[in-house]
Amino acid sequence: MRLLQRLGLQRILLNKKDQRLASSIKLMVGRKPLNISLYRLALTPAGLGKENERGHKISNERLEFLGDAVLGSVVAEYLFQKYPLRDEGFLTETRSKLVNRESLNESGIKIGLRTILQDYFLEKPFTASKSLYGDMLEALVGAVYLDRGYTFTKNFILTRILLHFDIEGMISTTMNYKSKIVEWSQRENKDIDFKILEINGNQRYKEFVIALVVNSKEVATGKGPTKKKAEQEASKNACETLQIPT
Amino acid sequence: MRLLQRLGLQRILLNKKDQRLASSIKLMVGRKPLNISLYRLALTPAGLGKENERGHKISNERLEFLGDAVLGSVVAEYLFQKYPLRDEGFLTETRSKLVNRESLNESGIKIGLRTILQDYFLEKPFTASKSLYGDMLEALVGAVYLDRGYTFTKNFILTRILLHFDIEGMISTTMNYKSKIVEWSQRENKDIDFKILEINGNQRYKEFVIALVVNSKEVATGKGPTKKKAEQEASKNACETLQIPT
Structure with missing residues (x-):
């Protein structure tokens, strides 16, 4: 054979x-x-x-x-x-x-x-x-x-x-929201932090639920299969809520 | 060159x-x-x-x-x-x-x-x-x-x-505690669950703190760089607390 x-x-x-x-x-x-x-x-x-x-x-x-x-x-x-x-x-x-x-x-x-x-x-x-x-x-x-x-x-x-x-696309679009929030917090002199609310799923498929906390107040949450993705999602939602131009 | x-x-x-x-x-x-x-x-x-x-x-x-x-x-x-x-x-x-x-x-x-x-x-x-x-x-x-x-x-x-x-050693020793707890819970008809208490560290070095919960009561905790390790550690501690022979 x-x-x-x-x-x-x-x-x-x-x-x-x-x-x-x-x-x-x-x-x-x-x-x-x-x-x-x-x-x-x-x-x-x-x-x-x-x-x-x-x-x-x-x-x-x-x-x-x-x-x-x-x-x-x-x-x-x-x-x-x-x-x-x-x-x-x-x-x-x-x-x-x-x-x-x-x-x-x-x-x-x-x-x-x-x-x-x-x-x-x-x-x-x-x-x-x-x-x-x-x-x-x-x-x-x-x-x-x-x-x-x-x-x-x-x-x-x-x-x-x-x-x-679409590698370049992935890098630039997903980079955007989190760095926008960081820039905004420095400009406006706010404390920001990401807080894990939940981790769901099993060994192979995870879902993180993460909140963006601004000056100890939760302003938005995001979900995703990785912490990074959930943070991006939370940042994106925060940009909308806080009306930060992207 | x-x-x-x-x-x-x-x-x-x-x-x-x-x-x-x-x-x-x-x-x-x-x-x-x-x-x-x-x-x-x-x-x-x-x-x-x-x-x-x-x-x-x-x-x-x-x-x-x-x-x-x-x-x-x-x-x-x-x-x-x-x-x-x-x-x-x-x-x-x-x-x-x-x-x-x-x-x-x-x-x-x-x-x-x-x-x-x-x-x-x-x-x-x-x-x-x-x-x-x-x-x-x-x-x-x-x-x-x-x-x-x-x-x-x-x-x-x-x-x-x-x-x-020491591959065989790692597999057998670290397998032990968690499976001991699972066997024990089936024998004694208890509900067990692992609960993440904290995740510390940064992107590269993590520390999980995990509790073993028996019938809704926390009986032991464990720490480790992965969830598995923290669960093993918690199981090991629980074996001691609950005096389960290993």
Whole structure:
């Protein structure tokens, strides 16, 4: 099997459905799969997973864990190289803005995961989670990594995933509100503080509820999957409430 | 310069001090540096950084950001391969136990960062942060990655960093207390819950204070850099208070 894979001849062992899947993967990733079972697994959401003969639930969640880490590493290097003069605070913040459920979901759909899921995997109805395509995209990155190695995966991420992200846009728009509030507080000589009101959710999906407190008075709140996002949201709402021009 | 590096002849351009540094790096990493300035930067803690002619502070913090990501990715794959039957919750939890300030600090000292710092960089007194060697270790990983690529770095991490970690020990000892409490609550038919009391610290160093609540009554609290750790600590304290045998 391994030898056939290396020779690019594993196709002769694939059934028609897998052959079509392999072609779709090639369009998405740039090369045909060496080990198609990795991709089949990556494209099996938790809700669709079956148990194997030993009772282990088969789904893409382990691959998602791996892909998330590889994606984090590639994006870290990308930002490190792209912004040689910015400090690590900026890099950390920008990465968490860039790699979030929402943007991953969108790019997942854009590179074609919805179509693939409908064509190959939807034999039974299931309830899609809100982050279905983002999770699948991470799992796909994990599969590509195991199948083709780090350098190939890095290239795949840079040329086919990151291009869907409006990086400059994200940096400038989300930077805005919080810095507006800080400038305003200095100009007006006010004390401001962000206060966490609630943290909801589980280990993987969090929701922070954060209040902006001006001179000990709560003026606005914001919600978001990270503290930063919730703070931005609270700042944005505060700009409206306090009529600070943005 | 690049050509000399490739030919392994960059030594002739190094002064005596850098030549000694290059030899020390070889002992730590396994190969001589191709680009020694990366390692010099990695071994310059924030407290010792100078400003360059354009007013940018030069320190290892950007490399630390990169190294942290690469380390996260390598450890993710390591656990993914080592525990093929465990789910992503276990993998996530084990990684955060494994890669924490404390264990990174210890391995940093063990692979020789304290000695290197004293020999080459301590020209002026400075206040070392608690996580000095852990931060330097991450920055070193970042430097090795830029200097030698992913595969080499992965090998460096697996053979020279992870071997200092007592993985099985960490999994079993830290698992213990929380699962003891859960078992106890089921046996005794009690409602238990973990409640976040405080989150202190900044973006990079957090401290969670978490209470274990049994039948709506707080019985113990715990602190830690992650929620998991604080929960473990609270569980441990609760085992003592409630005299649950461990």
